[in-house]
Amino acid sequence: MSHAVVVGGGPAGAVAAAVLARGGMPVVLAGREERGPRYDVLLSGPAREILRSIGVAVDDWPVRPVTIAFDATTSHAVPDAGYAVVDSSVLRETLREHAIRCGADYRSTAPGAPHVVLAGGAGHLGEPQPDGIGVSCARRFTGPVAGDRVVLRLLAPPADDPRGQPRCAWLAPVPGGCTIGASALGAVAAEELMAAAVEALAELDPRVRDCVPDGLVASGPLSCGFSPGSAAGPGGLRAGDAAGLVNPFTGEGLSAAVQSGRLAARAILSARDDPAAARREYERLLESAFVGYFETARHAARRYHLAWRVLAAGAGSEHPFYVKGRRAVMLPEGVSALAGAEPLELPPATRVRLLPFLAACDEVCLSLVRSDWPFLARMFTADREEKLLLRPAIGFFAALVGGEDAPARGDASVAAAIELATFGTLAFLGPAVTPQEVRGVDWESATTVLAGDYLLGQASRLIAEAAPELAWSFSDWLGELTSLRAAVVTTGVGAEAVFASLFEFPLRIGAALGGADAEAFRACGATLGRLFLRVEDVLALRGDRTRLDTTLTDLFDGRISALPELLATPGLEVGSLPPHALRVAVEAAQDTSGEFEQECGRLPDPFARSLLSAVGAWVAAPVK
Missing domain, CATH: 1.10.600.10 (Farnesyl Diphosphate Synthase)
Known part of the structure; x- marks a missing residue:
């Protein structure tokens, strides 16, 4: 019987393994325990719907409304949009355990298999395109943060810099404080980016400056180098960060990770005995699902x-x-969310x-x-x-x-x-x-x-x-x-x-x-x-x-x-x-x-x- 291996125990890999196992395919989920600073992540409505559709209980995670801010005086509440704020470790453990309950075999090493899903993060990309690479970081804080909204604070490039890169800071309220995150294309140190994010968010709420760090900065590479062809290569179907599926404007990649993991599994299940056909189907699904900002990676700056x-x-x-x-x-x-109405x-x-x-x-x-x-x-x-x-x-x-x-x-x-x-x-x-x-x-x-x-x-x-x-x-x-x-x-x-x-x-x-x-x-x-x-x-x-x-x-x-x-x-x-x-x-x-x-x-x-x-x-x- 044809079988599959998923390399990477994060959200993209766990979703792919769960969908494959639910589809009756023997699958190995190869991952390692993540060690590092704890922080919170933002789980969007579409991501929650996908997780709910495969049997993951998501309704216990609090959902926060969203505000998009451009400066201290210009912000917009976004109706009917909200993020669940979830501890990153809790999310990983929940999704991994769900994949195991669905029938996936969890191991620390990856055996050979006809079908391979690469979901181990940006490191799977090899040599990334310079225009599509950057950094993302997050840190927990304790202190007085007002309100219950997730804030996306957009930092526009300098007006006189035609090659200026986008940056985004975000704040997620949690009991007793908040998690602050940031992303940027281009070369920047994580500590420097975090300091800039705190200052940008403090322009909206000065009390942010009074927040005290609760742990170290968690950081990692950010890649926007997505293209359907490279994500569906002969070495395996790349999903999530491994495929460069990160929003270059906000650094948000969790939604695309969950969606691409499901798409990779669907492509494999549609061609169980033909890995080449599965690659072609995955490329087709990616071309349909991810258009717009992902496609600009080769000429990102302009x-x-x-x-x-x-x-x-x-x-x-x-x-x-x-x-x-x-x-x-x-x-x-x-x-589907742009019309603000029932289907x-x-x-x-x-x-x-x-x-x-x-x-x-x-x-x-x-x-x-x-x-x-x-x-x-x-x-x-x-x-x-x-x-x-x-x-x-x-x-x-x-x-x-x-x-x-x-x-x-x-x-x-x-x-x-x-x-x-x-x-x-x-x-x-x-x-x-x-x-x-x-x-x-x-x-x-x-x-x-x-x-x-x-x-x-x-x-x-x-x-x-x-x-x-x-x-x-x-x-x-x-x-x-x-x-x-x-x-x-x-x-x-x-x-x-x-x-x-x-x-x-x-x-x-x-x-x-x-x-x-x-x-x-x-x-x-x-x-x-x-x-x-x-x-x-x-x-x-x-x-x-x-x-x-x-x-x-x-x-x-x-x-x-x-x-x-x-x-x-x-x-x-x-x-x-x-x-x-x-x-x-x-x-x-x-x-x-x-x-x-x-x-x-x-x-x-x-x-x-x-x-x-x-x-x-x-x-x-x-x-x-």
């Missing part, structure tokens, strides 16, 4: 520097583009028919953005196994198959272009930022133009190549959005027309390509857009997380609210909202939901009708 500028540019902004960008880049959530539930037969089309759209989007703006690629990566969320391609597909013509080659490229343009449009919602007089580049003003224009430009080029007959329609749509947004900014009303246009175009074009009634689908899409915006107002008025990740104040500041129209008050401000605003918003959303249901009911194709009805129910769920 590309990470640009990403830091984007993050810093939006440090004080609650604009949807920056809010979702921060979450996508800084947190190991995946796109879109569809019948199994509908999912089977829809998911291949969405996968094709993802591939097109990723192929266009992952090289130039890698961190944006995370915005186009769907965790479809875990969550299916609303996106333009779903409405496009419903209308496409609602006609008599079969989907054609290139239709996924059209849908991808619409998705790129929709996301690019987010960058231009709201009034333009006020230009700042600064030395060098005004990144706050430049970032919106760089990101928005880049995505719109890529979308336009893709349409011209994939469906030139649609180029004029696509151009007219972008022109219409520009005109509508300008009217909203100048008059304070008209946001509903913007969202009606955003939602109707995918359906109208899908119907035109599929030979369906374009007007019927256009009406459905326009009503869906108005429904989406009205539900955003309801969520914001209630103080709940919106799908755009904005507060009520941000909706008004960005001219992204239907309330000025609903209340017939063009100059309406948050402070002057009448007491009945929530009631009006709920009733308006409910009325629009009913209107959408009627329009869907008139669609002749049962599949399109069923899919769009499910989408409408998902959008309207908060007011049902």
